[in-house]
Amino acid sequence: MNTPRATRRALLVGSLLLLAGAAQAETSTQDAIAEYREMFGDDNPAELWQSRGEALWHTARGPKQANLTACDLGLGPGVIEGAYAQLPRWFDDTQQVQDLETRLVSCVTTLQGIPREEFLKVKFGDGEKKSELEALTAYVVAASRGKPIALPMQHPAEQAAYALGKAAFSYRAGPHDFACATCHGDAGKRIRLQELPQLTTAAGAREAYTYWPAYRISQGELRTMEWRLQDCFRQQRLPQLKFGSEVAIGLTMFLAKNAEGGTLAAPGIKR
């Protein structure tokens, strides 16, 4: 194209001026996060949790003085590569559908003999208070980076978990009548300047699910899916979602299955 440089520059300036105020505000927030990600390059503060998790996985601890290298996350004892991509799923030994976090609890309590309440005393870290659950989660999740989400869901309990998740997603309650669907049921919406993925479609579910757990810049902490669900319900003005509850597992199953075929990029970096 032989457009003179001055004309091209004028065209560029002209099109930039056409950007409306609100669009600028939105893109500048997204740009800031994108810039943040670019500055990190291949690095991600989540790696600090991954390193801690790796150390915890290989350290003999608890009354049984065992490490977690025999932990079966669904692909056989000790296999972590690709494990997150096939969770949640049914486990014969616990006779339950489990997500990664509850499965880690099972391994810690069974293999190491550490009591559940003790291990879950600090579920979600806050500054000096560090969460072992978060560290182990980050470590295992990172081993599924680049893998496609695949949930055959052949077991009836897995299908029931999905159905419950789907039903819970639309459950309107509390003083504000909020359900997950209120914010995540439509496409192209945002709350203040935060984009809201439509979680009922494959595209929207992938956008959200492939990037959690994530390092939350605003909190300076790595946050897991269980944390994300609990915090949504807090904002919905509902009581506390119990860790590893049917609804927590069901919603995770609903999101993961909807996101099937998507490629995992977690742990990610988010606002």
Add this chain to the structure above:
Amino acid sequence: MSDPMRIRAAVKGEKVEVKILMSHVMETGQRKDAEGAVVPAHYITKVTASCNGRDVLSADWGPSVSKNPYLSFRFKGGAKGDKLKVTWTDTAGDSRSDEVSIG
């Protein structure tokens, strides 16, 4: 006992590019906890880096630096195989050093 720093140092053209991810709460001393009590200040005040014993960076930090600081810088005069050592000191008097070979 603090978490190790994650340091990446590689020759990029004429300079060495260094990227460091530090694990530190960087508590400003302005925050209040759930009960309303002030969370005491606890942040890194000094960061130094040396290449085979030669100082290449010295930084004075304050409470405005965010949690889990990520520092990136470039310097001249380093070569592959040289030892890059990074040290931080904080308001509690704690200190941490980690070292890598430049790649």
Add this chain to the structure above:
Amino acid sequence: MISLRLPGVLAASLLAVSLPLYAAETAPDAAAAMQRSFEAKKQAGMDRLQQDEVQALCTRYTTATLPAEAASSIQQASLATVKPPSDGQYLGDYKAGEQIAQTGTGLQSSDDPAKPNGGNCYACHQLAASELAYGTLGPSLQHYGKLRGQSPEMLALAWRKLYNAQADVPCSNMPRFGHQKILTEQQLKDLMAFLFDPASPVNQ
């Protein structure tokens, strides 16, 4: 892989059901599962999980899929809940209204029950042109009063929307700020002023 150690009753029912199960109409008892999956936290009690008729219907349907009889039933019942201002004056203080629109806290388990609740209007709506950080879950309310004037019908309609939006749009996503006692009568009046007062930032 299905475990062969399932109890007899469950195994029998499995044989009776065809796959894929999740596509079938076996509705899980969501209300019961919600009760089992939550616990009270500070001001967020378990009673908040109990659905009223609007919530139950609007879980099953959306505004678009709601059957006609259910829609008019919700609208009529909701209209009946709308209490006009006790002194007949719809408009309060727009500056106070702006604060209410900007405040996003209130009624969460992490909130102080002693503090007034916010309306969090900017979470979903564009309002004053000068505020760029607005959401798009609801329509833009920019120049609301300027475009509509202050006829008695207009004031009554806006009041209804704030008090109980279900009266006009059954299964609306908008919270029922008056009926659910999220905001006080004075707060609603202040929001009305924020929307209608010619001097309000909304109408600049």
